Amino acid sequence: MNDYLISFLVGGAICAAAQLLMDKTKLMPGRIMVLLVVSGTILGALGLYQPFLEWAKAGAMVPLLGFGNTLWKGVKEAIDKEGLLGLFKGGLTAGSAGITAALVFGYLASLFSRPKLKQ
DSSP states (O other), X not given: OHHHHHHHHHHHHXXXXXXXXXXXXXXXXXXXXXXXXXXXXXXXXXXXXXXXXHHHTHHHHSSHHHHHHHHHHHHXXXXXXXXXXXXXXXXXXXXXXXXXXXXXHHHHHHXXXXXXXXX
């Protein structure tokens, strides 16, 4: 039960921080998303993300910080195996399942909803 509570609180805090950035700054949502992904990548490169992930469990893995860390781990592993070429394909290989799921579910959602552009 404690793991669920920690995951909920950490994931909620990350999402609340992103919401505050949207509400209190002039940053657009796309830039905030990039900021979260890059932050996860940097934390992974510095070796700080793994201990955070072990403590926060799904609360740290599900948000965009986790995606950035996944990209970093894929790039690092591919560089170790294939050298410089791994720099270009490691992140895509590691993140392919998440990217594919986002595309498929985004497309399915568009079939069942009537999206409208902001005016």
